Amino acid sequence: MNQLEEIAKDIRKTIFKIAYHAGGGHMASAFSMTDIVVTLYFGNILKYDAKNPEWEERDRFILSKGHACYALYAVLAKTGYFEETEILNICKPGSVFGGHPKMHDIPGVEASTGALGHGLSFSIGMALAHKLDQKKNHFYVMLGDGECQEGSIWEGALSAPTLELDNLTVIIDHNKLQAMDKLENIVHMKPFVEKWKAFGWNVIEINGHDFKEIEAALRERKEKVPTVIVANTIKGKGISFMEEVPIWHYRMPNEEELSIVMKELGITREELNIK
Amino acid sequence: MRTAYLNTLYELAKTDKRVYALISDNGAIVYDKYRRDLSSQYLNLGISEENMLGVAAGMANCGKIPFAYTIGAFLAYRALEFIRNDICLQNTNVKIIGTGAGMVYSMLGPTHHSTEDLGCIRSLPNLVILSPASPLEVTKATKAAYLYSGPVYIRLGTNKEQEIYKEDYDFEIGKGxxxxxxxxxxxxxxxxxxxxxxxxxxxxxxxxxxxxxxxxxxxxxxxxxxxxxxxxxxxxxxxxxxxxxxxxxxxxxxxxxxxxxxxxxxxxxxxxxxxxxxxxxxxxxxxxxxxxxxxxxxxxxxxxx
Missing domain, CATH: 3.40.50.920 (Rossmann fold)
Structure with missing residues (x-):
């Protein structure tokens, strides 16, 4: 197991612990994008300084699919923006951590997201502001594939190539599931990759759980053209009974399922405060 | 009012490079002088109001002062969630300029009337709402919005308004x-x-x-x-x-x-x-x-x- 794989395993554990302490949340969506966010933060790709969240030279990661924030919280804790123990009071009075991320309140969170279809335009604005000032910072924004049903995503998809934003990389967590069912049974997005190509993006399609492919894609740039990574992923990745099962979009395990989760992720009863 | 707004914006943008005029393909010739002299601080983002306000919020989050302009109806109705989440919730320094207040686009019909815009946005936290009465007041309101750090909506009319002030006066946000x-x-x-x-x-x-x-x-x-x-x-x-x-x-x-x-x-x-x-x-x-x-x-x- 390589280092990123080990970190990802650890992050999935934390994601579950957060969900367990919150009493709910979108953990399958968080598991789906874990390997990508881990590579971004721990694969020497994103420039950041956890001790100086406002560092001007930093790159930025914007989680447009804000409901998957448990993965972001877990990663930010591991990088040192805050302690993991601080998150575990999540969704309780006095905590800054909630079911969707809020900037200003949580160090390292670059946008307040939750309503879908907002992160792309917001990121375009930030990338544009930096490009106008000839700064070198890079902007990564994570969208859900279901989120791409929002019209505003396609306004942004038209806008970024027009503005020649080669400092912007969109990552699409293409797990092919949305809240109620498979995308193809609700509003199919086919041909998904070709759509982005037709809109003028540098499109890379990868296996979103292959660390080498993720790393190479995150490093790719094309002059004057924004890049989009269509990452084929498995929703609920890491927990056998959650993988690709729509109902796990928002649900907590029962007693029996909990013991499977603990076994598969290697979580102890103590870690969940179960006596 | 529109001319007063644009002349003021022109002066502000000339002296402060953080100021940007964002439009959503609305403004035709009225922006000619601005475009000619300040093209690097001008962006027509196309007919996409939601994207314009999202982009404006992102720019403001990185130190720019965007003035995002189009017909108020298209901002307050179509792009309301972008005003709420991207601008007000994140408290970004965006100036939202809605033209065509009320029924002033009298020939264009109710799709182009801003007759419920205040009702849509008045409850939004962090948002200052200015509704100037005359060209002089537009000038003062635009300057005040620029000096104020945070989200501001300015409700502009069109270009035919009479002046109501006979002499200069003090304009202060929040003071009638x-x-x-x-x-x-x-x-x-x-x-x-x-x-x-x-x-x-x-x-x-x-x-x-x-x-x-x-x-x-x-x-x-x-x-x-x-x-x-x-x-x-x-x-x-x-x-x-x-x-x-x-x-x-x-x-x-x-x-x-x-x-x-x-x-x-x-x-x-x-x-x-x-x-x-x-x-x-x-x-x-x-x-x-x-x-x-x-x-x-x-x-x-x-x-x-």
Missing amino acids: VQLCEGEDITIIGTGNILVDVIKAKELLEEEGISVRVVNIHTIKPLDVGLIEKAIKETKAIITIEDHDIIGGLGSAVSEVIAESGIGIKFRRLGLNNIFAKGYGTYTQMKENNGLGIETICNTVKELIN
């Missing part, structure tokens, strides 16, 4: 302007309808009715003190706005009256929860939708008798 003293009744107005209020006041004075006129150029934060003064010092209050009577100035003032603990005769003039009827000149539209000068005068007389 008492345009004249009066004892029988106070008419509280906002935006370019104040021109009509001043005319109505002159006609009423000929009949011996003393009218106080108050200009509320800031819908939020509201000048509660000035309204309470009118409650205490005059016998009745009328609000008037080129907007629906629900959600705008009339609602805001009635909230102050209700909480003041003082009973006073009160009437809201505006669109009576309808989409504006018909077409015509702006004056005809006001007359045909309960906002004509005659209606103002009759309402005053009804209320004080």
Whole structure:
């Protein structure tokens, strides 16, 4: 197991612990994008300084699919923006951590997201502001594939190539599931990759759980053209009974399922405060 | 108003490179001078209001001061969630400029009327809402919005408004302007309808009715003190706005009256929860939708008798 794989395993554990302490949340969506966010933060790709969240030279990661924030919280804790123990009071009075991320309140969170279809335009604005000032910072924004049903995503998809934003990389967590069912049974997005190509993006399609492919894609740039990574992923990745099962979009395990989760992720009863 | 706004923006952008004019393919020739001289601070983001406001929020988050301009109806209705989440919730320093206040695009019909924009955005936390009454006030409001750090919506008319101020005055966000003293009744107005209020006041004075006129150029934060003064010092209050009577100035003032603990005769003039009827000149539209000068005068007389 390589280092990123080990970190990802650890992050999935934390994601579950957060969900367990919150009493709910979108953990399958968080598991789906874990390997990508881990590579971004721990694969020497994103420039950041956890001790100086406002560092001007930093790159930025914007989680447009804000409901998957448990993965972001877990990663930010591991990088040192805050302690993991601080998150575990999540969704309780006095905590800054909630079911969707809020900037200003949580160090390292670059946008307040939750309503879908907002992160792309917001990121375009930030990338544009930096490009106008000839700064070198890079902007990564994570969208859900279901989120791409929002019209505003396609306004942004038209806008970024027009503005020649080669400092912007969109990552699409293409797990092919949305809240109620498979995308193809609700509003199919086919041909998904070709759509982005037709809109003028540098499109890379990868296996979103292959660390080498993720790393190479995150490093790719094309002059004057924004890049989009269509990452084929498995929703609920890491927990056998959650993988690709729509109902796990928002649900907590029962007693029996909990013991499977603990076994598969290697979580102890103590870690969940179960006596 | 539009010219006053653009001239002010031009001056601000010339001296401060953080200022950007963002448009959503609306403004045609009015932006010509700005585009010619300040092309690097000008962005036409196309017919995509949601994207424009999201981009504006992102730019503001990185130190720019974007003035995002298009017809108010397309901002307050179509892009409301972008105003709420990207601009107000994140408290980004975006200036949202909505043109065509009320029924001023009288020939274009209700899709282009901003007659419920205040109702849509007035409850949004962190948002300052300015509704200037004349070209001079637009200039002052634009400068004040620039100096204020945080989200501001400016409700602009079009380009034909008369000046209501005869001399210079102090403009302060959140402070209304008492345009004249009066004892029988106070008419509280906002935006370019104040021109009509001043005319109505002159006609009423000929009949011996003393009218106080108050200009509320800031819908939020509201000048509660000035309204309470009118409650205490005059016998009745009328609000008037080129907007629906629900959600705008009339609602805001009635909230102050209700909480003041003082009973006073009160009437809201505006669109009576309808989409504006018909077409015509702006004056005809006001007359045909309960906002004509005659209606103002009759309402005053009804209320004080």
